[in-house]
Amino acid sequence: MATLLWLQGGACSGNTMSFLNAEEPSACDLVTDFGIEILWHPSLGMELGENAKRIFHDCASGARPLDIFVFEGTVIQAPNGTGRYNMFADRPMQEWVRELAAQASIVVAIGDCACWGGIPAMAPNPSQSTGLQFHKRELGGFLGPNWRSKAGLPVINIPGCPAHPDWVTQILVAVASGRAADIALDDLQRPQTFFTSFTQTGCTRVQFFEYKQSTLEFGQGTRTGCLFYEFGCRGPMTRSPCNRILWNRQSSKTRAGMPCTGCTEPEFPFFDLAPGTVFKTQKISGAIPKEVPTGTDPISYMALAAAARVAAPKWAKEDMFVV
Ligand code: SF4
Ligand code: SF4
Structure with a gap:
């Protein structure tokens, strides 16, 4: 069983909508047939309030193992780098992102906003939005150019506005079945199988x-x-x-x-x-x-x-x- 936590930053939920339209496999198949335990997801998460917060805190502290951290939307850093324009579960979302990314075996960015900042990061970018490991074409983003997950891998970028459901589910299945290191990435950290x-x-x-x-x-x-x-x-x-x-x-x-x-x-x-x-x-x-x-x-x-x-x-x- 691979645990998965999916959060949204500066997002329109388009990638979640796309993901929920997945058919072969569907989001349900990921759970029943491919052994992915969805700890929480903005649309699928069963827990609310304090119970949901406990999941986030447990994953962020390492008390609960986190295999896959999926992020959708930009990391919002405004105003003045505090991230307080995007509060989530009592804290700036950027703090959750930094701590959860540090604990996860694999981090996957879904959609343009999480990959490179997308539309919110366009000038004048009032929300100081950026992607997880890229800002537009420049390597770096929120986590920095040298960041690596616990499994020793960079953020896997699945771009698109939105990303196609099959691109998402096939990569999640590969990651959940222990094949993340076999996913060849291009110079923008996109899976080559889809983006060559x-x-x-x-x-x-x-x-x-x-x-x-x-x-x-x-x-x-x-x-x-x-x-x-x-x-x-x-x-x-x-x-x-x-x-x-x-x-x-x-x-x-x-x-x-x-x-x-x-x-x-x-x-x-x-x-x-x-x-x-x-x-x-x-x-x-x-x-x-x-x-x-x-x-x-x-x-x-x-x-x-x-x-x-x-x-x-x-x-x-x-x-x-x-x-
Ligand atoms: S056809 Fe072009 S714009 Fe449309 S989803 Fe594919 S890459 Fe994006
Ligand atoms: S042939 Fe190429 S340029 Fe012409 S419509 Fe198709 S993708 Fe676009």
Whole structure:
């Protein structure tokens, strides 16, 4: 039996909502089939008041072994580093986080806010929010760059806004069954099994991406083209399995005609763009995307795009806007 404690800091509960939608395994399966004992969770915890506080104190002091500490949301440090903007069980949440992280065998950050600070950490960041071990792309965050759990591992980051339920449950099962050290992480401490390939992998519009043909409107079917050229799709620059491990087991943003907004990357939500242009591809000289797919450069991409447009077959241009 592996014990798990899940707390929320500066959070909207989106990752909890996503987790509760898990199906294979479900949150219940984690308990009944995979031996995870949920000591407390904001939505699932059975204990209230003093009884709940006793669990937190026992885990924080080491009196009760804590195998997995899951944190959702930012660590709020305002005002002036005291953390008193986010009180929980009589103390600033940041004090619970520091003590529980020190006692846990493994610490898992769920969602962008816990991983890198997410939306709350955007300038001017009045809550002084940060992630557990990153602040945006910079290693450090609340626990510091060299922090390691009792098992000797850094925080395992499962980003997303929210994280897909399967990403969460599969990692929790691996951790609970003693395989945490086998989870290969990338340089942002994300499990490589989910965050090595690009969101574009498996996208049903990719043939139109190849021939540089754009869809004209949001929400249109796959046959109408790619969302990269006019709607700012970040699929070629974002690492996630959203088109391999489908949402609700049936779809993804790009399949539904909405651009990927890059929610698994530390820079999300990319709101440094001019107002009204978040879903608009930024262009150089009116035609070439300002940001090109990861791994290429604007000049090479420009040459490829020109050739691809010339070579585009008739089927790729039907009913579409040619950029
Ligand atoms: S740019 Fe977006 S819509 Fe186009 S193929 Fe890539 S992921 Fe799909
Ligand atoms: S498609 Fe992009 S924005 Fe949507 S959940 Fe996946 S990574 Fe996030």
